[in-house]
Amino acid sequence: MLMEELPPEAELDGPPPNADHLLRRTLGTVREERHQAVRRRGRVTAVTSVFVAAGVLAGGFWMGQEPEQDDDAALLRGTSAAGAHMAVRVTDTEGGLRLVATVDGVRDGEACWLVVHTRDGRTFTAGSWRAHAGEVTLAGSAMVRAGDVAGVSVVDHHRQPLVTAG
Template sequence: MPDPILDRALGRVRAERARDRRRRGGVATAVGAVLAAAVLAGGVHLGRHSVPGDRVVVASAPRARMTATVSPADGWVRLRAVVAGVDPGERCRLVVTDVRGRRHVAGGWVASRGGGDTALAGAVLVDVDDVAAIGVVTEDGRTLVAGATR
């Protein structure tokens, strides 16, 4: 014979678990949308402050996103980037890869505990025509996000 009290208790547990799963899914979707909007806003900001000859690189990976502007100088390049989605406390580097496959570090930072966007500027001694890609690499060598300039 079924126990009505046990059935009712099990029904409540199932309902609470389903509600928690829906709530977590909604939060994850909202966080993803906010991060995507922040990177888009960063791209718009960089695009408005670009000059003719600048190259804009937009890249995304499952967890991190980057918008970067490469500005040519005389034999070297300036970089401005907005990076989002990096785990708090992660030690990162903005890296330029040239057409020969050599990596040049343009800057480094530790991702903020607040988890927001990181805006940074840097420079490397690479001619603008030799820049092949820009990426965010962790201190232990993992590439979080990268995008080609061509």
Template sequence: MSEPHELHVDLVEYLFGEPSEQDRLTVEAHLAACAQCREEVDSLTEMQTQLSAVPPEAMLDGPPPDADLLLQRALRQVRKESAGVRTRNRTFAAAAAVVVAAAAIGVGVLVGRTTAGTSSPIAAPPPASVRPTGARFASGTDAATGARLTVGVTPAAGWVRVNASVTGIPAGQRCRVVVVGKDGAREVAGSWLVSPKAANEGVNLDGSALIDPANVAAVLVENTDGKQFVQVKV
């Protein structure tokens, strides 16, 4: 039976730390003559690449309750590496495997939550920390019609993206979201037929309007006959 392999130089410090010039030369001289240590360098470098590929968003959510199996497998690998003689380099590689496993689960959580079916949302302005640069938000209710509009206007190159949440409009109305310019210009950003469900729960729409972001003054909702239900300044 072969003896457990022990590395002869500190590869973790060489690859991920700040070795002195003398230490670096010593390690490189050793690698030139040691195939096993060269394999370990390749393994650690590959692990670093895998960790670098994990998106930061994957760390926002923890694993779901039924996601223990993958982590348990990774932890068993760590325990296996811990048995007998081993180096701190293999410890690092095994521990990094756990991080990759956890991150992979996190990605699954994000994808699952993003693609899961949900009811039509009634959008509110996102937190300031995640608002797009230059985006403007406004909300208002028309006392006469009872309609409410919450809108976000995000500037693009010579046009704007519009997200509108509308409640309080009767079923059967053919409506449109209109972006109004400071110069009186009007651009339709989207339109829809109000369903019974939308009349009760509201509707959320994404659209765009060909208008200079600096010229935007307000957003309104009206029907195709020109009756205005609600308008907000932005």
């Protein structure tokens, strides 16, 4: 009665005669599945690398573009009797105005301040620097609307104007 419950494979003496063939087939299947997984990972890595390279190139292209000029920006220019030149781009922002001034011809070593003059007589210091030989470009800001600007000056440490644009 006990023998009736055992499967027929339990009565075999030793491994089946085709055991080596079965082991080789199993190992071959495992090797093939591993090889396919490695190839699949390689393809995924290659595709990911292509997308990353495309993103880097697109980002570099985007970063290399010149910024659009603001149509609402005003360009003020001025020249002094001493030969100093200044061009200032004045742009309205949410909190006031932004200035980008290019100044040339100021004496080397001169302490300079960029000053905004309003129509109602107020003044705002927008930036400062020490002049050097050649052209300098300076960015600054002031808490005033661009429409209220009467002019922009570069002044020395005695507050005497070196060049005014307006």
